[in-house]
Each structure stands twice: as C-alpha cells, then as structure tokens.
Amino acid sequence: MAGRVGAIVLIGIVFVFLAAPIIVVVVFAFDSSARLALPYSGTSFRWFRAAFGNPMIADALGQSIKVGVAVGVLCMALGYAGARLMLSTSRATRILVGAGSAPSVFPALLIALSFAITLRTLGLRQGTMATILGQTLVALPFATVVLVGRLRGLDPSFAEASRDLGASAWRTFRLVTFPLIRGAVIAAGCLAMAISLDEFVIAFFTSGSSPTMPVVLWGLLRSTIDPTSNAVATVILGICSTLVITAIVQMGRDIDRV
Amino acid sequence: MPNGRLGRSPNIVRSIGLVPAICYVVFALTPIALLTAYSVYAQSGYTFKPALDFGNYASGITGAGDMSLLGKTVVVMFAAAAVSTFIAYAVVYCVAIVVPRFLRGMMMIALFALFAGYLVRVFAWRILLGDEGIIATLAGHSHLLTAIGNLANTRWAVLLALVNFSVPLCILPIASTFSGLDRQLLGASRDLGAGPWVTFRGVVFPLTFRGAAFAFAIAFILCAGDYVTPALLGGMDGFMFASLIAQQFTLTFDWPLGAVLAIILMTTVVIVVSTVYLIIGTVARRMSGASATGAEVARRSAIMT
Numbered sequence: 001m002a003g004r005v006g007a008i009v010l011i012g013i014v015f016v017f018l019a020a021p022i023i024v025v026v027v028f029a030f031d032s033s034a035r036l037a038l039p040y041s042g043t044s045f046r047w048f049r050a051a052f053g054n055p056m057i058a059d060a061l062g063q064s065i066k067v068g069v070a071v072g073v074l075c076m077a078l079g080y081a082g083a084r085l086m087l088s089t090s091r092a093t094r095i096l097v098g099a100g101s102a103p104s105v106f107p108a109l110l111i112a113l114s115f116a117i118t119l120r121t122l123g124l125r126q127g128t129m130a131t132i133l134g135q136t137l138v139a140l141p142f143a144t145v146v147l148v149g150r151l152r153g154l155d156p157s158f159a160e161a162s163r164d165l166g167a168s169a170w171r172t173f174r175l176v177t178f179p180l181i182r183g184a185v186i187a188a189g190c191l192a193m194a195i196s197l198d199e200f201v202i203a204f205f206t207s208g209s210s211p212t213m214p215v216v217l218w219g220l221l222r223s224t225i226d227p228t229s230n231a232v233a234t235v236i237l238g239i240c241s242t243l244v245i246t247a248i249v250q251m252g253r254d255i256d257r258v
Numbered sequence: 259m260p261n262g263r264l265g266r267s268p269n270i271v272r273s274i275g276l277v278p279a280i281c282y283v284v285f286a287l288t289p290i291a292l293l294t295a296y297s298v299y300a301q302s303g304y305t306f307k308p309a310l311d312f313g314n315y316a317s318g319i320t321g322a323g324d325m326s327l328l329g330k331t332v333v334v335m336f337a338a339a340a341v342s343t344f345i346a347y348a349v350v351y352c353v354a355i356v357v358p359r360f361l362r363g364m365m366m367i368a369l370f371a372l373f374a375g376y377l378v379r380v381f382a383w384r385i386l387l388g389d390e391g392i393i394a395t396l397a398g399h400s401h402l403l404t405a406i407g408n409l410a411n412t413r414w415a416v417l418l419a420l421v422n423f424s425v426p427l428c429i430l431p432i433a434s435t436f437s438g439l440d441r442q443l444l445g446a447s448r449d450l451g452a453g454p455w456v457t458f459r460g461v462v463f464p465l466t467f468r469g470a471a472f473a474f475a476i477a478f479i480l481c482a483g484d485y486v487t488p489a490l491l492g493g494m495d496g497f498m499f500a501s502l503i504a505q506q507f508t509l510t511f512d513w514p515l516g517a518v519l520a521i522i523l524m525t526t527v528v529i530v531v532s533t534v535y536l537i538i539g540t541v542a543r544r545m546s547g548a549s550a551t552g553a554e555v556a557r558r559s560a561i562m563t
Binding site for chain 1: 373
C-alpha cells in the first residue's frame with residue numbers, strides 16, 4: 001500500500017515538473033502586470049493586443065500559417081507515397097526508404113545547416129519556399145510513420161477487388177483506399193503542420209526576411225523581457241495543441257470505422 | 259493491364275518502383291551529403307570552393323578549447339539524457355504497475371507534450387529561474403528550491419530545461435515496450451514467491467531495457483545537437499559545442515569549419531550511443547541470468563497455468 005501511494009506521488013511530481021513551464025507561460029500571458037514575476041495582478045488581454053498590434057508579429061502569424069498549411073499538404077502527399085514505398089514488396093525499395101528516414105534521428109541543427117548549404121549550392125534564396133522545403137524534410141518521417149501504421153493494418157483485398165472489377169488505380173484510391181485511411185491522412189497532415197508551426201531551427205536558417213512565429217519569438221526573447229512574448233508563445237501553443245489533439249483523435253477514428 | 263498482383267512482378271516493373279524510392283532518398287540525404295562535402299571545401303572570404311582541404315579537420319580538432327568544449331558538452335548532455343531516461347523509466351514503471359490502464363493515456367500526453375512548444379518550454383525557464391523568478395519567490399525557506407532558483411545562466415539551467423524537454427520523448431519508447439509486456443509473467447513471478455525487486459531484476463528489466471536504451475539514444479542525440487537552450491538559458495557557463503557550430507554559420511561565417519565541427523559532434527554521438535547500447539545490453543543479460551527466479555522460470559510457469 002505504501003508502495004502504491006509512493007508511486008502515485010512520483011507520477012504526480014513528474015507531471016507537475018513537465019507541465020510547469022507551459023502553465024507559467026500561459027498564466028503570465030494573461031497577467032496584466034508588465035513584470036514577469038509573482039504576485040499575479042489580474043487578468044487582461046493587453047499583451048495579446050500589444051502582440052497583434054505589432055505588424056511584425058501579425059505578419060509572422062500569417063507566414064506561419066501559410067508555411068504550415070503547405071508543409072501539411074506536402075507531407076500528406078509525400079508521406080502517402082513514402083508509406084507505400086516502405087510497404088513495397090521490393091527489398092531494395094524498403095531499404096532505400098529506410099535510409100531516407102535517417103534525418104529524423106539527426107539533431108535539428110545539423111539538418112538546418114545541411115539545408116542552408118544545399119540552398120547555397122543550388123543557388124536558391126532564403127524565403128517562404130526554402131522554409132517549406134526544409135520543414136517538410138523534418139516533418140515527413142513523422143507523417144510517413146503515421147501512414148505506414150495505418151496502411152499496414154489495411155486489408156489489401158478491398159483495393160484488389162476494386163481493381164478486378166475494372167476500376168482504374170486513381171478511381172480505386174479515390175473511392176476505396178482513401179476513405180479507409182482518411183483519418184490517418186488528416187492526422188499526418190495535422191502533425192506535420194504542428195511540427196512546422198513549432199519548428200524554430202530550420203526556420204531560423206531559411207526564412208530570411210519573412211520569419212515565422214517561432215523566429216519572431218526568438219527575436220523577442222533576445223531583445224526584451226516582456227509579456228508580449230508570452231502572448232506570442234501562448235498563441236503558438238494553442239494552435240499546435242489543437243492540431244496535435246486533432247491528429248490523435250483522427251488516428252483513433254479509422255480503427256473504429258473498420 | 260495485369261501487373262504483379264498475382265505473382266512476383268517482372269524485374270523491369272520492380273526497377274521502375276525503385277525510382278520514387280531513389281528520389282525519396284536523394285531528397286532526404288542530399289543535404290547531409292553536401293554538409294560532408296563542405297567539410298573539405300576551401301574558404302576564401304565569403305566564398306567557398308570545392309577542394310579536398312583536410313586542413314579544416316586539423317583546425318577543428320586543434321582549435322583553441324574545441325576538444326575540452328566537446329568533453330563538457332558530452333558530460334552535460336549525457337547527464338541530461340541519462341536523467342531523462344531514468345525519470346521516464348521510473349514513471350512508466352509506476353504507471354504500469356499501479357494503474358496499467360493509464361499507460362495509453364500517458365503515451366498520448368507525452369506525444370502531445372512532444373509536439374507542443376519547444377522554444378516556448380525552453381523560454382519558460384527564464385521566468386522560473388533567476389533572482390526574481392517564480393521558483394525563488396515561492397522558495398521561502400526551502401533550500402532545495404532556493405538552490406534551483408539560483409541556477410539561471412549556468413550549465414545546470416541547460417541541464418534542467420533539457421531534462422524537462424526530453425522526458426516525454428523518453429516516455430514514448432519506454433511506454434511502448436511496457437505495453438507489450440505480458441502481465442501474466444509478473445503474476446507468475448509473484449506466485450513463485452519473488453518480491454517486487456526480484457521480479458523487476460529478473461523479468462521486467464530484461465524485457466524492457468531495449469526501450470530504455472532507445473530512449474537514451476534519442477534523448478542524447480537531441481540534447482547534444484541543441485544550441486537553443488544553451489543560448490537562452492546557459493549564459494557563458496552553458497556555452498556548448500552545438501553553440502560553437504551555430505556560430506560558424508551565423509557569426510564567423512566559416513561554413514567549412516562549421517561542417518567539420520558538426521561531423522565531429524555526430525561521430526562522438528554515435529560512439530557514445532553505441533557504447534551505452536553495449537553496456538545496457540550486457541547489464542540486462544547479467545541481471546536476467548543471475549536470478550534463478552528470473553524470466554525463464556516465470557515464463558515456464560506462465561505457460562503451465
């Protein structure tokens with residue numbers, strides 16, 4: 001019994017430790033005082049107004065959403081292709097795609113620097129396109145894993161029956177395969193978009209004159225200690241957590257359907 | 259057109275199937291290949307020319323303080339990864355033993371924490387630590403909390419924030435090995451008279467150490483390459499090898515040297531991670547071999563019941 005209580009206390013302490021930073025950021029975003037210290041002096045939205053009254057931050061939010069949607073869509077399409085390749089019958093293909101997933105275990109700094117070198121070598125400029133491609137590179141393995149998990153559990157006889165009845169490959173995908181994996185596709189897209197919105201290192205080296213939200217937040221953190229940065233951080237947290245929760249819910253949905 | 263669905267595809271079809279796979283690999287690995295190429299490029303002013311200049315490696319290794327900085331980084335990041343793995347393992351073990359139904363829910367929370375707010379969670383420690391930080395304000399007469407509050411701008415602050423960030427990352431692989439653990443084995447071990455420690459040593463750890471080793475590897479790779487946390491929380495004391503690499507690209511503009519340093523860091527990471535894998539594997543084998551009431555006995559009795 002003592003062991004049970006001890007275990008629950010330990011679980012509780014670790015969860016408080018994990019949640020503390022997020023709670024602090026969100027609470028101080030709503031604190032009306034300009035000092036980032038206790039005591040809490042009342043709730044207000046002035047830091048959110050201050051943040052989005054600043055055109056630099058408002059532009060960054062737009063840029064983040066633009067890049068995030070593009071990364072999400074790219075990762076849905078490429079992730080599906082990658083997942084199909086990973087489940088291919090050819091051993092060589094599987095090994096190649098496995099090797100292609102290596103960047104997911106590299107530190108982000110390494111990928112960012114490599115990507116900056118690639119841009120320079122290819123003579124491409126920093127900017128929206130570069131950020132989208134770079135973040136796709138990081139988010140793609142995660143999207144692929146989600147889709148591999150779903151495709152592996154899919155009964156191939158549905159698609160085979162459709163083909164045998166004379167439907168084209170595209171028609172089979174549109175009417176049979178896609179409805180069965182819709183949840184996983186949406187989940188992969190949401191997860192990729194969340195990764196993109198939260199991603200700082202790649203964006204820092206590629207976004208140039210059109211920074212995304214985390215890059216602007218970095219600037220704010222380096223220059224000021226001001227609750228405006230908490231408001232910006234809270235907005236990033238809010239969007240990302242909505243996307244991740246959607247992804248988790250959608251992942252569960254397919255399994256219930258079949 | 260009948261393709262390979264009814265049997266093995268003809269070779270030509272399978273070769274065509276390789277084309278997208280090759281594109282995938284090229285897209286994923288070109289940047290790393292170019293980074294490696296840059297490590298032997300020659301630099302003049304702000305331009306870099308293809309060359310086979312191994313002098314970059316010489317200056318990377320002999321550069322003032324580079325190797326001692328690497329040593330400090332390995333120690334701090336090793337500690338961060340080990341502590342994270344330990345905390346994650348302890349929590350997952352408690353959940354698996356006390357409230358096994360919560361295991362799945364905990365994985366969801368960890369997944370959620372992993373994708374929400376990397377920069378945000380690092381920066382939160384700037385509010386928590388420091389003389390006017392939340393922890394110092396709340397500490398009162400607690401020496402432990404006062405000590406934690408005083409960590410601002412040291413390598414310890416970096417360690418604390420990295421542990422905070424890595425624990426969810428470590429929970430995922432460990433929880434997934436625990437959810438695959440056959441609970442009958444635990445019951446069998448207990449029925450045979452084994453206490454919790456003997457069961458842990460003989461049954462649970464040998465069956466879950468792979469998850470712990472993987473968690474350590476992922477956490478160590480992530481921490482070793484992190485320069486954001488040192489920059490925001492570390493001050494002078496928290497300057498790490500990854501910060502030095504980032505400097506070559508943003509400040510001194512010596513990309514070939516930066517590439518060399520990145521390769522040195524990755525090589526070190528691979529050596530450390532493989533050593534840890536070897537050690538944990540050996541320890542797990544010893545533990546399960548040493549206890550007579552271990553996995554084998556438990557497994558046999560589980561089969562019988």
